[in-house]
Amino acid sequence: MKKTADKTARVARRAVSGGLRLAPYLFLTPFVVLFLVFMIVPIFIALFKSFYSVQRSGLGFGGANESVFVGFDNYVQAFSNSEFVGSFGRVLLFAVIQVPVMLAFALLLALLFDSAVVRFKRFFQLSVFLPYAVPSVVAALLWGFLYQPKVSPIIDILNSLGINAQFLTPDTVMWSMINVVIWSVTGVNMIIIFSSLQAVPRDIYEAARIDGAGEVRTALQIKIPMISGAVLLTTLFSIIGTFQLFNEPTVLRSITSNISGAYSPNMAIYQATTLGGNANLGSAMAIILGIATFALSIIVSALTNGKKKGGR
Incomplete structure (x- = not known):
């Protein structure tokens, strides 16, 4: 037993x-x-x-459609599309401006919330994070209302101060979209950076204070270097999100003619597939966009890691 x-x-x-x-x-x-x-x-x-194309017979009167292997023809057609190629330049400029400004705001807010300076931290954290809970389409509609001269209270106030504010001109429309994106995503990046700050041992801060370091010096010399991984993560996510720009320009395009139908790569892909009816060309464009986004992320990561090694 x-x-x-x-x-x-x-x-x-x-x-x-x-x-x-x-x-x-x-x-x-x-x-x-x-x-x-x-x-x-x-x-x-x-x-x-992306390596196939649909050939139609019968002049569109009931003929059969046949998928034919065309090799890299769709890729050649995509690169010869000036609107599609130009859209990469626009989103790259968009990223060069938007990503650093947004990360600077997110990092500054996270450092303030991690310090002893700010009171009612929970309330202000929630206030900063709330815009992220608003869908990007709704955010674009909201700001689109604030950008229209005839209905915007912001423009009325600026005009009363003698400032001729125009947010949807060819020279300002990109800045208006950048403002929408910064307003929407700063909160979530702040939360990521703030969470990384909370993981840093408090003993390090106490040692810095004993050595006479103030809040600014502690932030610059201790906090920021120790959360570089979180900053890199938010940078990569922001770059990927910028290259996927679609909702904001699509919504704002309904109220201004200064945004083309192929303003961003995703809009160009949508135009080729849904409006143009060429899913094979759209697939090639999507593959090119994915490779470009991946390559840029690798370059940014390599440059960041190179700076870290050089600083050691």
Whole structure:
């Protein structure tokens, strides 16, 4: 009986041990499945379709449609599209302006909330984060109302002060979109940086104060270097988000003619696929956009890591 009980206990322990080893994989399975279905599979489908083109017969009167392998013809057509190529220049300029300004605001706010200077921290953190909870389309509609001369209270106030404010001219429309994006995403990046600051041991700050370092010196020489990983993460996310710019220019385009239908790469892809009916060309454009975004992220990451090594 004792041997049987010991054998049963060993079997039970093995079962429990095996279940514990399998538990992480069971929890990861839904994410892996969703990631494969909604991320990896569409990439391969787009890559496959980018090498094909649909040839129509019968002059559009009931003829058959046939997919024909065309190699890199769609890519050549995409690169010869001046609007599509020009859209990369616009979003690159957009990123050069928007990303540093937004990260500067997010970093400054995170440092203020982590210091002892600001009171009612929870209230102000929630206030800064709330714009992120507003969908980008709604945010663009809201700011679009504030940008229109005939209905905007902001323009009325500025005009009463003698300032001729025009937010949707060819020279200012990009700055108006940058303002919308900064307003929308600063809060979430602030939360990421602030969470990283909270993970820094408080003993380091106490040692800095004992050595006579003030809040500014502590922030510049201790806090910012120790959260460089979070800053890099938010930078990469911001670059990827900028290259995916779509909602803001699409919404604002309904109230101004100074935004073209191919203002951003995503808008050019939408124009080629949905409006132009050429899903194969749109697939090639999407692959080019993905490669460009990935390459730029790698370059930024490499430059950042190079600066870190050089500073050591």
